[in-house]
Amino acid sequence: MHTFWRKGYHATSMQDLVDAMGINRASLYDTFGGKKALFEQAFELYRKTNAQGLQRFLEQQESVRVGLRQLFAMAIEETQSEAGQRGCFVVNVTTELLPDDRSMEGLIRANKEAFTAVFHRFLEQGVASGELSADQDLQAAANLFFTLYNGVKVVGKIPGQEKALMGAVEAALGALR
Amino acid sequence: MHTFWRKGYHATSMQDLVDAMGINRASLYDTFGGKKALFEQAFELYRKTNAQGLQRFLEQQESVRVGLRQLFAMAIEETQSEAGQRGCFVVNVTTELLPDDRSMEGLIRANKEAFTAVFHRFLEQGVASGELSADQDLQAAANLFFTLYNGVKVVGKIPGQEKALMGAVEAALGALR
């Protein structure tokens, strides 16, 4: 999974995967069926792990602003680390395979919807707790944070953008009333 | 250029390029030197064209909010068109080639800096004209709009996201005071 994440689908060879997984080439085919099937399974594992991680993180937050700030701070800090320079697997797949490979489109859309739903519920909690005002479009805000998250994972691939990205996040938080 | 833009670097074969450009394979090598060199030239042409287009567009805008709204509306509408589903060449290259291919990093960074500078000057004009309040971090706002633009170009690869993306943009505009 990490190899696909880092190099993308096309630039990852089966030998790369054999090396990374430490199993024999024939076993790899026996177990997974082929490059594409393996890719899809890796993608689905990543997507599920990611969405659950986000959900769990936000469940533990008491303040919407603080929670979102921390979420983005972690994401941004991660982009500056060795492993985090891979960016977001979903984002990488989106830009690499769409629009030509329609087979991934449904999964990518499902991921988007799951993420914005998590953001949306989190913002609703902010309204219920009185932190946020009820007179704003929470759906739009959820879409803003999801889209911004995608942007962060792209721009964060450029080394040295921590401060600029964190500024962008602070500006976006300013949109919450 | 369009082929690299759509398929990415690794998935584009020289035969794809021969077909797209309609010249002989040997001439292609004679003229450009090789796949990588051709890619870099295509990228630089795109980057320059794009940055100049953005500059020219914003120069004609009298209102910051209206100008940014239109800019993003156009970008979002474009993602729903056939040609626009390619997304943004720079974004695609960033996610495909970083972090492994460091040779593109300088160009990608330069592009980021050019774009945020254009946004920043535009916001400054808004302050000078009285539309925007001077007591906000214009650099952070410029970074927000640049990062959001990147996010739009990713999420916009999923068909049917026009409304959601436009909502995200409206939410982000709400951050301007």
Place this chain on the structure above:
DNA sequence: CCTAAAACGGAACGATAATTCCAAAATGGG
């Protein structure tokens, strides 16, 4: 018109790619 240069069509070259094959080795359960 002539001729040098450029472009062409087609193929060769060596490497890489995904997938399959097979005898041998390793594993795990009875």
Place this chain on the structure above:
DNA sequence: CCCATTTTGGAATTATCGTTCCGTTTTAGG
């Protein structure tokens, strides 16, 4: 321990890949 199953190491298969080659055709300038 035995044996069936799984995994292995190594290679083969077929196709594609980026690059180069070369005789022929086309082009453009004098």
